[in-house]
Amino acid sequence: MEVFDIFLLEAILNGLLLGGLLALLSLGLNLIFGVIDVVWICYAELIMCGMYAVYYLHVQYHWPLLAAMAAAVVIVAVLGVILHQFVIRPVLGAEPINQLLVTGGVLFFLQAAATLAFGIEFRNLGVTLPSIRLGEMSFSAARLVAFCVALAGMLGMYLFLSRSYLGTAIRAISQDRAIMPLMGVSPARIFVLASALGGALAGLGACLLVLQYDVHPAIGLSFGPITFLICVMGGLGSMAGGFIAAFVFAQFISVGGFLFHLEWGYVLAFAFFIAMMFWRPQGILGRR
Amino acid sequence: MQMLSLTKVCAGYSGFQALFEVSVEVEAGEAVAVIGPNGAGKTTLLRVISKLIGATSGEIRMEGASLARVPAHEVVSRGIAHVPENRRLFPRLTVEENLRMGAFPRAARKRYGERLEFVYGLFPRLEERRGQPAGTLSGGEQQMCAIGRALMSGPKLLLLDEPSAGLAPVVVQAIFDLVRRICAQGYTVLIVEQNIRQVLKVVGRAYLLEAGRIRLAGNSREFLDSQEIRKTYLGL
Numbered sequence A: 001m002e003v004f005d006i007f008l009l010e011a012i013l014n015g016l017l018l019g020g021l022l023a024l025l026s027l028g029l030n031l032i033f034g035v036i037d038v039v040w041i042c043y044a045e046l047i048m049c050g051m052y053a054v055y056y057l058h059v060q061y062h063w064p065l066l067a068a069m070a071a072a073v074v075i076v077a078v079l080g081v082i083l084h085q086f087v088i089r090p091v092l093g094a095e096p097i098n099q100l101l102v103t104g105g106v107l108f109f110l111q112a113a114a115t116l117a118f119g120i121e122f123r124n125l126g127v128t129l130p131s132i133r134l135g136e137m138s139f140s141a142a143r144l145v146a147f148c149v150a151l152a153g154m155l156g157m158y159l160f161l162s163r164s165y166l167g168t169a170i171r172a173i174s175q176d177r178a179i180m181p182l183m184g185v186s187p188a189r190i191f192v193l194a195s196a197l198g199g200a201l202a203g204l205g206a207c208l209l210v211l212q213y214d215v216h217p218a219i220g221l222s223f224g225p226i227t228f229l230i231c232v233m234g235g236l237g238s239m240a241g242g243f244i245a246a247f248v249f250a251q252f253i254s255v256g257g258f259l260f261h262l263e264w265g266y267v268l269a270f271a272f273f274i275a276m277m278f279w280r281p282q283g284i285l286g287r288r
Numbered sequence B: 001m002q003m004l005s006l007t008k009v010c011a012g013y014s015g016f017q018a019l020f021e022v023s024v025e026v027e028a029g030e031a032v033a034v035i036g037p038n039g040a041g042k043t044t045l046l047r048v049i050s051k052l053i054g055a056t057s058g059e060i061r062m063e064g065a066s067l068a069r070v071p072a073h074e075v076v077s078r079g080i081a082h083v084p085e086n087r088r089l090f091p092r093l094t095v096e097e098n099l100r101m102g103a104f105p106r107a108a109r110k111r112y113g114e115r116l117e118f119v120y121g122l123f124p125r126l127e128e129r130r131g132q133p134a135g136t137l138s139g140g141e142q143q144m145c146a147i148g149r150a151l152m153s154g155p156k157l158l159l160l161d162e163p164s165a166g167l168a169p170v171v172v173q174a175i176f177d178l179v180r181r182i183c184a185q186g187y188t189v190l191i192v193e194q195n196i197r198q199v200l201k202v203v204g205r206a207y208l209l210e211a212g213r214i215r216l217a218g219n220s221r222e223f224l225d226s227q228e229i230r231k232t233y234l235g236l
């Protein structure tokens, strides 16, 4: 094979790895929207909090990395519940635009609070995973780990949603909230559960991102918008749609970046997003 | 033994009263109908029993115990299953997932397997379509699925809100046969219907609800013989 093809293949495979991570990030946001009908605009800032949690527990308090990561998942899950109880619940009956604005407010609040608490420095876990060579191609082990964990997380979520009573209730509530009490389900409790799960997914995403990127108060801005656009492109609330969209988006970024220039990947991906909004405004698997 | 009793229950929607001092009693093992014109408050009556809306005054008792302090999502654990107006299946869940939702209460989960078998025995059509999204079923099948979902909780009292509404005449017949079979199984049934002639053949007693008030109560024979019912509701 020509060298050119090998590197194209490498770009495609890297896109696949990135796609798995983006799919995990979009899953939590889609879950929340599907169940509660509210978009957590501040979702990536929850991830930022999780990244700081891993950093501080591991680097400052010398916890073993895996323990720090497990704690971060729990911490962000609790943050999700707090966000729901104190910010979302009071505006559940409000206009969608107000719900959007209030979670947007939380975005900037968390960013400002993180700046205050942690400063603007970029912080690094100091863990470097080797890169793995496969013939002439090389892949970062961190990405490979992120991909595998993300897939495992999504598989776990899929099994939970499709097999368990609570998971079925989570899917049912988005289809008919009003009759849930007739099934013996308290919608308020399902909302709390979904918020905890959404938070836990954000926490898991944080663990995977902190292996690859430095954390700083504004890091949410570098993948929050992408996560949101992926959800919209897949069809807001459609977890399967988000999954597909994440891989499509990642290929644009990775292959586009390889064929032209790194920044071009993003330009192409967002142009594709805009085109999709004309062609299929409800998203790939969206209803309405 | 008394299964359900409502004593002078008032209820409504913000600023609008739909039920005025309604008293209804259902004995264990009985099938009772509530009939009345559109907008009389029949659906509201069932909603207030399953606590989807609160009563503003009056008392509701299930097997002698007041439901006043029972939250809506625990009513089903007291033995009351409500098949709502227009069936209200979860359209994108499969038939079997809809049935699983009916078995959500903890006590019902333990007996999921045996009740699923019972429901599929009652409705073989549902078993054939178990993996299909409920939204793709025909109207009659959807009604069966809605009733099956309610039976999955193992209720003592079944509340049925116009199960024959919107169905083709042949299917209506099938649904009433089914209600008769369910009554014969020993379930206590409180059924709301507009199809008065048919429902009076199935139940032993009935109430006439008009404009939120009970106008008439009696056994089916008395209803069929009543001048008022014959003129206004049976067109005789």
Ligand SMILES: Nc1ncnc2c1ncn2[C@@H]1O[C@H](COP(=O)(O)OP(=O)(O)O)[C@@H](O)[C@H]1O
Binding pocket: B013, B014, B016, B018, B036, B037, B038, B039, B040, B041, B042, B043, B044, B045
């Ligand atoms: N969700 C609601 N909000 C406000 N009013 C309602 C609502 N549902 C029903 N009503 C009113 O309550 C009255 C009784 O309605 P309903 O119980 O549905 O009657 P029925 O089932 O006998 O046709 C009607 O006047 C109806 O307009």
Ligand SMILES: [Mg+2]
Binding pocket: B042, B043, B044, B085
């Ligand atoms: Mg009605």
